[in-house]
Amino acid sequence: MSEEGRTKKFMFVNRKAPYGTVYALESLEVVLITAAFDQDVSLAFLDDGVYQLRKGQQTKGIETKNFSPTYRALEGYDIEKLYVEKEAIEARGLSEEDLLVEVTVLDRQALGKLMDEQDVLLSF
Numbered sequence: 001m002s003e004e005g006r007t008k009k010f011m012f013v014n015r016k017a018p019y020g021t022v023y024a025l026e027s028l029e030v031v032l033i034t035a036a037f038d039q040d041v042s043l044a045f046l047d048d049g050v051y052q053l054r055k056g057q058q059t060k061g062i063e064t065k066n067f068s069p070t071y072r073a074l075e076g077y078d079i080e081k082l083y084v085e086k087e088a089i090e091a092r093g094l095s096e097e098d099l100l101v102e103v104t105v106l107d108r109q110a111l112g113k114l115m116d117e118q119d120v121l122l123s124f
Contacts, residue, residue, distance in 0.1 A: 008120055009120070015046050015048065027124035042082070085106065086106060
């Protein structure tokens with residue numbers, strides 16, 4: 001198969017809190033577009049990006065639409081590879097039970113190795 005027609009491995013790295021900037025929402029939109037083109041899509045959540053997956057987000061007070069339920073729809077787009085950095089959730093007092101969706105928790109070193117295996121790495 002030519003390089004042109006080959007499915008590529010895309011990883012979207014989310015480092016920002018879900019609200020206050022456009023990064024989290026724009027990342028999610030690009031993820032959905034990429035998946036529509038039948039690419040191998042995965043997401044990694046590091047730093048404050050882990051808050052994007054936190055259950056019970058309330059956005060009424062900041063007058064912003066809560067887009068977190070969209071993460072539960074990712075499976076319908078064949079996006080099932082979600083990774084969370086172990087050090088990031090621990091530093092923020094969170095656990096897997098606090099998250100909206102099933103994730104694979106990896107330590108910083110294992111996540112870095114996984115990033116090295118990607119064809120395309122986009123950081124938000």
